[in-house]
Amino acid sequence: MPxxxxxxxxxxxxxxxxxxxxxxxxxxxxxxxxxxxxxxMSPGKRGKEGDGVKSARLADVEVSRYSRxxxxxxxxxxxxxxxxxxxxxxxxxxxxxxxxxxxxxxxxAQMANDTPTLYVSAEESLEQLALRYQRLALQDGNLEAxxxxxxxxxxxxxxxxxxxxxxIDSIQTMRASDIDSAPGSVSQVRECAEVLIQLxxxxxxxxxxxxxxxxxxxxxxxxxxxxxxxxxxxxxxDATSRYRLVRAWKNRFGTVNEVGVxxxxxxxxxxxxxxxxxxxxxxxxxxxxxxxxxxxxxxxPLLVEVQALVDQSTLGNPRRLSVGYDxxxxxxxxxxxxxxxxxxxxxxxxxxxxxxxxxxxxTAADLAVAAAVISSFVDKPIPADTALFGELGxxxxxxxxxxxxxxxxxxxxxxxxxxxxxxxxxxxxxxxVTRRDTPALNLKEVKTALDLRAVLDEIV
Ligand code: TYD
Ligand code: MG
Numbered sequence: 001m002p003x004x005x006x007x008x009x010x011x012x013x014x015x016x017x018x019x020x021x022x023x024x025x026x027x028x029x030x031x032x033x034x035x036x037x038x039x040x041m042s043p044g045k046r047g048k049e050g051d052g053v054k055s056a057r058l059a060d061v062e063v064s065r066y067s068r069x070x071x072x073x074x075x076x077x078x079x080x081x082x083x084x085x086x087x088x089x090x091x092x093x094x095x096x097x098x099x100x101x102x103x104x105x106x107x108x109a110q111m112a113n114d115t116p117t118l119y120v121s122a123e124e125s126l127e128q129l130a131l132r133y134q135r136l137a138l139q140d141g142n143l144e145a146x147x148x149x150x151x152x153x154x155x156x157x158x159x160x161x162x163x164x165x166x167x168i169d170s171i172q173t174m175r176a177s178d179i180d181s182a183p184g185s186v187s188q189v190r191e192c193a194e195v196l197i198q199l200x201x202x203x204x205x206x207x208x209x210x211x212x213x214x215x216x217x218x219x220x221x222x223x224x225x226x227x228x229x230x231x232x233x234x235x236x237x238d239a240t241s242r243y244r245l246v247r248a249w250k251n252r253f254g255t256v257n258e259v260g261v262x263x264x265x266x267x268x269x270x271x272x273x274x275x276x277x278x279x280x281x282x283x284x285x286x287x288x289x290x291x292x293x294x295x296x297x298x299x300x301p302l303l304v305e306v307q308a309l310v311d312q313s314t315l316g317n318p319r320r321l322s323v324g325y326d327x328x329x330x331x332x333x334x335x336x337x338x339x340x341x342x343x344x345x346x347x348x349x350x351x352x353x354x355x356x357x358x359x360x361x362x363t364a365a366d367l368a369v370a371a372a373v374i375s376s377f378v379d380k381p382i383p384a385d386t387a388l389f390g391e392l393g394x395x396x397x398x399x400x401x402x403x404x405x406x407x408x409x410x411x412x413x414x415x416x417x418x419x420x421x422x423x424x425x426x427x428x429x430x431x432x433v434t435r436r437d438t439p440a441l442n443l444k445e446v447k448t449a450l451d452l453r454a455v456l457d458e459i460v
Pocket of ligand 2: 100
């Protein structure tokens with residue numbers, strides 16, 4: 001075999017990205033003068049000896065059943081797959097001020113009664129933490145806390161407190177003294193996280209890492225940690241609205257797309273057990289441009305209100321803006337309505353908003369967006385007992401979406417009578433009359449955008 005010549009490669013001291021030649025600026029993280037030569041990395045040195053690891057038939061591998069730790073917040077438990085797993089590392093990300101520390105302290109306060117728990121804060125002093133803890137009426141209890149950002153002190157504290165549950169608030173303010181760069185830099189965040197993850201795995205300690213992310217997903221920190229940790233939770237919501245959603249993006253111990261709903265109140269975060277009712281802000285009044293979407297988030301359907309405003313544009317290029325819904329999809333729906341349902345909307349400004357500060361990503365929202373737009377355009381309200389779900393295709397067809405029956409049941413539970421959906425959903429096993437004093441459920445199946453227009457013409 002030809003000898004592989006040792007390549008002189010360079011590594012960025014900031015983000016550890018390799019580079020074949022030296023440059024003044026790291027191509028990966030954009031830092032200046034951080035590339036250092038790394039002659040140890042010659043490919044010839046690697047992979048000479050194995051360590052005797054053998055493969056095994058997965059069916060024969062013994063798995064231990066872990067008992068999950070319950071946080072006392074059922075919304076949070078559901079999102080993590082039924083409770084925290086010992087030794088799991090959870091990243092809780094979210095914008096500053098969204099309520100990450102509040103959620104962590106509330107959950108930990110409950111768990112500290114059964115599990116030795118340590119809250120590490122590098123952002124707040126012990127007194128500030130205590131103030132929050134006591135203000136949340138959590139006066140009693142065993143939660144211990146330490147205020148430091150020094151990784152070695154944190155490890156010492158974990159060892160001396162024998163904690164089996166640890167919160168690090170936040171990973172961006174931790175620093176390992178053997179790394180030169182500032183806290184929050186990619187190399188610090190990674191180094192601290194790696195040390196903590198190793199500790200979690202070797203001692204079976206559950207660790208929650210709190211990480212800040214900006215609206216643009218900026219601050220590379222938490223993003224680079226996503227593949228290192230077992231579970232990634234994102235805490236989202238509109239700072240101006242009370243509601244907060246905790247969403248699982250990645251979960252080695254449960255499903256993703258689960259959503260926990262909380263409301264931020266004077267007394268901390270309160271669980272919202274019936275979120276559908278809450279996101280329907282308009283109550284039962286009928287308004288022009290308002291449609292109710294039966295969305296499905298994780299294991300639970302969620303009814304949300306979609307609002308649209310269509311108005312004659314004074315611009316050559318009419319505006320198409322949306323909040324909580326993809327604007328590209330909005331443009332597509334307007335084109336479909338124009339081309340396939342004869343709705344002459346191209347010279348109109350169109351605004352779409354999803355109430356409650358939530359974001360709908362699923363295509364099942366198309367039908368509700370289209371209905372809200374049509375309602376605003378023809379200036380007639382959609383009856384308050386009507387809800388919709390379904391995807392619109394570019395040839396004007398209405399496509400079925402997943403879990404139609406669950407959606408219909410949820411809407412029925414909340415008193416909706418008229419449900420507009422794709423004919424392809426083929427709903428069965430639904431009892432149209434669940435209570436004698438309410439009218440029977442009326443499923444209005446549509447096949448095309450034109451059908452949708454016809455159904456709306458009939459009921460508005
Ligand atoms: P916090 O948990 O500090 O956010 P994060 O850790 O994500 O930065 O919560 C910040 C906001 O929550 C703060 O602006 C005030 C509000 N808040 C309440 O409304 N009620 C409360 O009981 C608490 C503790 C916070
Ligand atoms: Mg905080």
